[in-house]
Structure formats: C-alpha cells, structure tokens
Amino acid sequence: MGATLALALADADLDIVIVDSRTVGETTRGDRTLALSHGARLIFERLGVWTPLAATRGAVTPIVTIDVSQAHGFGTVQLDATEQGLPALGYVVSYRALQRVLDDALLHARMRVDYGAAVSAVSGARDAATLDFEGPRDSPVNARLAVVADGAASSVPGIARRRHDYGQVAIVAKISLDRPHGGVAYERFTAEGPIALLPEHDHYALVWTRKPADAPHTIALDEPAFLATLAGHFGSRVRGFTHASERRSFPLTLEVARNTTAERVAVIGNAAQALHPIAGQGFNLGLRDAYDLARTIVESARDALGSAPMLARYRARRRLDRRAGIAFTHGLVQLFGNDRSWLSVPRGMGMMLLDSVPLAKRAFARAMLFGMR
Numbered sequence: 001m002g003a004t005l006a007l008a009l010a011d012a013d014l015d016i017v018i019v020d021s022r023t024v025g026e027t028t029r030g031d032r033t034l035a036l037s038h039g040a041r042l043i044f045e046r047l048g049v050w051t052p053l054a055a056t057r058g059a060v061t062p063i064v065t066i067d068v069s070q071a072h073g074f075g076t077v078q079l080d081a082t083e084q085g086l087p088a089l090g091y092v093v094s095y096r097a098l099q100r101v102l103d104d105a106l107l108h109a110r111m112r113v114d115y116g117a118a119v120s121a122v123s124g125a126r127d128a129a130t131l132d133f134e135g136p137r138d139s140p141v142n143a144r145l146a147v148v149a150d151g152a153a154s155s156v157p158g159i160a161r162r163r164h165d166y167g168q169v170a171i172v173a174k175i176s177l178d179r180p181h182g183g184v185a186y187e188r189f190t191a192e193g194p195i196a197l198l199p200e201h202d203h204y205a206l207v208w209t210r211k212p213a214d215a216p217h218t219i220a221l222d223e224p225a226f227l228a229t230l231a232g233h234f235g236s237r238v239r240g241f242t243h244a245s246e247r248r249s250f251p252l253t254l255e256v257a258r259n260t261t262a263e264r265v266a267v268i269g270n271a272a273q274a275l276h277p278i279a280g281q282g283f284n285l286g287l288r289d290a291y292d293l294a295r296t297i298v299e300s301a302r303d304a305l306g307s308a309p310m311l312a313r314y315r316a317r318r319r320l321d322r323r324a325g326i327a328f329t330h331g332l333v334q335l336f337g338n339d340r341s342w343l344s345v346p347r348g349m350g351m352m353l354l355d356s357v358p359l360a361k362r363a364f365a366r367a368m369l370f371g372m373r
C-alpha cells in the first residue's frame with residue numbers, strides 16, 4: 001500500500017522517503033493471488049501501473065462470472081460481467097507481478113526508496129513524527145506525516161488494535177481442471193467455511209478454509225486424496241480436478257485498528273485492517289485507504305500536512321467504506337463461514353432473493369466491486 005500511496009503523490013512536489021524492510025527485488029507475498037475489483041483497476045490505471053501489469057504474461061486474469069453456492073443447502077447466485085455492464089467483474093492478479101510493477105514504477109518516478117530499512121519504532125509528537133530503524137542506519141527520519149503501511153501486526157503508539165481469531169486456517173494451492181476455466185470464479189460455502197476458486201492464467205488459485213486441527217492433515221494428503229476431498233466439498237458444482245500444487249496455509253484473523261491516525265501518523269492497508277479473505281476485500285480496501293489519503297494530502301496546504309485537521313479529514317473520508325468493508329466481510333464469515341446448519345435455509349433464501357432481484361444483485365455486485373462510499 002505504501003508504494004501505491006507514494007505513486008499517487010509522485011507529482012505532488014513533496015519530499016517523500018519510502019522505507020521498506022524488503023531487499024531490492026524481494027517479493028514478500030509471492031505465494032499469494034489477489035482478486036482485485038474493477039475499482040482497484042481504475043486506481044491502478046490512474047497511476048499508470050495497470051498497463052504494464054496487464055502486459056505481464058499470466059499476471060492478470062479477468063473474472064467474467066462468479067458462481068456462489070452452499071454445500072448441503074439450496075440457493076445459488078451467479079454474478080455476470082455482461083449483466084453489470086462491465087468488461088469483467090474483477091481480476092485475479094499475481095501479487096509477485098504486482099509488486100514488481102510497483103517497484104519499477106517507483107524507480108521510473110525517481111522516488112527515493114530505502115530498501116532493507118526496517119523501522120523499529122514510529123513516534124508522533126506535536127510538530128513531527130520520528131522513525132527509528134533496526135540495525136545500522138545513519139539517523140532517524142523526521143517527517144511532518146508518517147504513513148505506516150507495514151501490514152498486519154503493525155504496532156504504533158496511540159493506535160490500539162482489536163484482534164479476533166476466526167479459529168480457521170486458509171489453505172492456498174494451485175489447482176488444475178480438465179478444461180479451461182473460461183474466467184469463471186467459484187465461491188462455495190461449506191460447514192467448515194468458504195472455499196474460493198479463482199481463475200488464474202492456466203489454472204485455478206484455491207483459498208480453502210479449514211479448521212486448524214484439519215489443515216495439517218489436509219495439506220499432507222497425497223494429490224489424488226487432496227483433490228478427492230476438495231471435490232467432495234464442491235459436489236456437482238465443480239468437477240474435473242486434475243492437479244494440486246504449491247499448497248500452503250495461513251491462520252485467519254481479523255485485526256482492526258481502533259483509530260487510523262495518531263499524532264502525525266496515519267495507518268493504511270492491513271496496518272489499519274486485516275480481514276478474512278472470504279470476499280477478497282482486504283487489498284481492495286487498503287488500496288482505497290492509500291488513494292483517499294493521497295487525495296487528502298494533495299488537497300491540504302503544505303504546512304497543514306500531518307496536522308490534526310488534515311488527519312481528521314482523512315478519517316472522515318475513509319469512515320463509511322472502511323466500516324462497511326469490515327462489517328461486510330465479518331458478517332459474511334458469521335453467516336456463511338460456520339457449521340450452524342440451521343442457517344442453511346435463511347442463507348439459501350437470501351441467495352435466491354439476491355439471484356432473482358436485479359436491484360439487490362446489482363447493489364451486492366457494486367459493493368463487491370467498488371466498496372461502499
């Protein structure tokens with residue numbers, strides 16, 4: 001998110017230093033695939049990042065249909081790009097390729113990036129924020145505004161965080177089918193939690209929610225047994241699994257900063273809210289944090305940068321979208337990501353309603369694609 005914010009400010013004639021603990025060219029999220037909304041594409045287009053990303057082989061796969069269903073229950077929803085009047089409902093993007101394109105864009109914009117510089121503390125005071133560093137580095141950095149975008153488990157004095165453990169683990173893997181994916185994504189709600197299959201290049205990217213006790217066993221299954229277990233959860237909705245590779249797992253938690261600013265400091269991205277991946281909202285929401293903060297900075301007078309009124313404007317701008325994104329994702333996990341079987345009837349009715357009422361479907365699709373504003 002830090003890179004996106006910096007690129008959005010590249011022409012603002014500000015003195016910007018980007019510090020990243022990654023070494024030059026290192027990818028920290030190379031094992032992750034992102035579902036990005038149409039709104040995210042529009043932001044990257046404005047920053048000149050989308051064209052090189054889309055030109056990278058296999059880096060961007062359009063999602064033209066999303067098929068939502070629940071195991072052991074009725075009701076399905078089919079969202080279709082043509083119905084929504086869009087070229088695609090969203091895009092599956094390689095995080096590795098995105099990180100590379102963002103790094104290149106920073107280089108071309110001649111922005112100063114200090115790679116391999118790990119911040120050990122950020123402290124805000126009346127006139128400036130100070131960044132201290134781990135290991136050998138000449139001196140701390142002082143700034144009128146420090147933006148913290150260091151991901152989940154971020155720690156900034158004055159910004160308390162609330163953590164909720166979902167008691168779930170996500171298994172991610174590359175999955176092949178016996179036919180081309182045709183741009184169709186699947187979201188399947190099961191008693192143990194949701195499973196997503198995202199069409200990526202020549203395969204599917206799997207995000208499979210399991211109970212922590214089951215995850216190590218599932219990951220260790222041989223390929224036919226792993227695919228058979230997966231197929232068992234998809235029932236007749238998806239058939240023809242042929243290969244599974246690159247299996248990994250992540251614990252699933254919700255982390256929310258109680259406030260997104262402190263004196264001379266703003267937090268964005270996962271440092272502000274790290275969400276369950278059920279609806280693929282985390283990166284999209286963080287991107288809007290970055291973009292809205294950039295707009296607030298550009299609209300502020302230079303001597304007002306990092307001031308309490310400027311930070312209040314940023315908070316106000318993000319309030320609705322942020323709250324809605326957190327509530328939407330958390331609500332979806334509560335409603336669909338659990339084993340309460342009595343919920344299967346209201347879930348099914350909700351899905352049938354959504355599928356048959358165009359206005360409701362459009363509102364749902366819009367929230368998924370662009371966020372709440």
Ligand SMILES: Cc1cc2nc3c(=O)[nH]c(=O)nc-3n(C[C@H](O)[C@H](O)[C@H](O)COP(=O)(O)OP(=O)(O)OC[C@H]3O[C@@H](n4cnc5c(N)ncnc54)[C@H](O)[C@@H]3O)c2cc1C
Binds near residue numbers: 120
């Ligand atoms: C399994 C899974 C699937 C997901 N799928 C999706 C999806 O489909 N769509 C979606 O929108 N979201 C998805 N997400 C969420 C998404 O991955 C995150 O929201 C996103 O990666 C957050 O980006 P970030 O830049 O805020 O943090 P990070 O990606 O964690 O980046 C933090 C940066 O800060 C740097 N850093 C860290 N500590 C320091 C330090 N002390 N000093 C200096 N630099 C530091 C790191 O080097 C890194 O560059 C998924 C998450 C998971 C777990």
